[in-house]
Amino acid sequence: MAVYTDVSDEDLRAFVAGYDLGDVLSFKGIAEGVENSNFFLQTTSGPFILTLYERRVREEDLPFFLGLMEHLSARGLNCPVPVRNRAGMALGRLAGRPAVIVTFLDGLAVKRPSAAHCRAVGAALARLHEAGRDFPIERANALSLPGWAPLFARAEAEADRVADGLAGRARRELAHLADAWPSGLPSGVIHADLFTDNVFFIGPELSGLIDFYFACTDAFAYDLAICLNAWCFEADCSFNLTKGTAMIGGYQSVRPLEPAEVASLPTLCRGSALRFMLTRLVDWLNVPPGALVRPKDPLEYDRKLAFHRRVETAREYGWMAR
Numbered sequence: 001m002a003v004y005t006d007v008s009d010e011d012l013r014a015f016v017a018g019y020d021l022g023d024v025l026s027f028k029g030i031a032e033g034v035e036n037s038n039f040f041l042q043t044t045s046g047p048f049i050l051t052l053y054e055r056r057v058r059e060e061d062l063p064f065f066l067g068l069m070e071h072l073s074a075r076g077l078n079c080p081v082p083v084r085n086r087a088g089m090a091l092g093r094l095a096g097r098p099a100v101i102v103t104f105l106d107g108l109a110v111k112r113p114s115a116a117h118c119r120a121v122g123a124a125l126a127r128l129h130e131a132g133r134d135f136p137i138e139r140a141n142a143l144s145l146p147g148w149a150p151l152f153a154r155a156e157a158e159a160d161r162v163a164d165g166l167a168g169r170a171r172r173e174l175a176h177l178a179d180a181w182p183s184g185l186p187s188g189v190i191h192a193d194l195f196t197d198n199v200f201f202i203g204p205e206l207s208g209l210i211d212f213y214f215a216c217t218d219a220f221a222y223d224l225a226i227c228l229n230a231w232c233f234e235a236d237c238s239f240n241l242t243k244g245t246a247m248i249g250g251y252q253s254v255r256p257l258e259p260a261e262v263a264s265l266p267t268l269c270r271g272s273a274l275r276f277m278l279t280r281l282v283d284w285l286n287v288p289p290g291a292l293v294r295p296k297d298p299l300e301y302d303r304k305l306a307f308h309r310r311v312e313t314a315r316e317y318g319w320m321a322r
């Protein structure tokens, strides 16, 4: 359960009184999430989500995240939108943290995605990329190639305590990616964390996307690689080509990939796998005392990385430039 910061009833009521949301009916911490403290807030106006921004979120990035949700929603993408208080402000402060109330999205995350889910996610990702094209703010990806070595440095000394040889594998991967990382690919706003817990479905239909707090400006194909890693592997970390093909097909039904993007996918998948292995490793080794959080397994991404190392080209995956 990701609740790093407690909120007293008194503070909550005073905070909500600044909005036109009526009275608080119930308020409880949410048993999912890793990054921020999230609460389900029911008022006489309906359900909302209250988020207190924690450790990785820099306050200067909040206008990007909040503006992006408003921008995407205005272009027809179903995502939460920040609620403004009576002073017209979306961003407030609660329990010493930056805090925002956003609209509640109906739907459920899928635990075991099918190829049809993967296709729908691919299409939604491409729609997000298209809808973000005219978003006026840029935000560099702090968790791309230049960010990985400093991240690794925070975990290197203890990595082999988590798995034999992990430090060496990460070191070699960093060196490989420093040489092989592509540049000049089509870029724009990417979600950068579109995992299964951040996509909602109602029945078979994709109903909405949440959690834009890693969103940034980077290569569109890198976002697709993040999704391939998150959605198209089975529990035993074997890659499911049917799901991967469905996801890429869904993406291309909205935004055709350029040949250079297809050719770069294997490297982007390696980079994305290393990125999530490293953030999970750092989190695994640094759970804040008293935090209610279930850190995610870094070794899942070590295994995905091992798969990608064995498969070198888009042709070997069965991904052909179309």
Ligand SMILES: Nc1ncnc2c1ncn2[C@@H]1O[C@H](COP(=O)(O)OP(=O)(O)O)[C@@H](O)[C@H]1O
Pocket (backbone or CB within 6 Å): 002, 030, 032, 033, 034, 035, 036, 037, 038, 049, 080, 102, 103, 104, 105, 106, 197, 198, 210, 211, 212, 213
């Ligand atoms: N707008 C929303 N509507 C409905 N549920 C939400 C919404 N935002 C967050 N949640 C719930 O809260 C959980 C954690 O949110 P998330 O943004 O993924 O947190 P974190 O950024 O801390 O990882 C989600 O898995 C979902 O269950």
Ligand SMILES: N[C@@H](CCOP(=O)(O)O)C(=O)O
Pocket (backbone or CB within 6 Å): 032, 033, 034, 035, 193, 195, 197, 198, 211, 276, 279, 280, 296
């Ligand atoms: N998706 C990341 C962790 C970030 O958590 P989220 O709840 O914001 O998706 C991972 O799986 O490592």
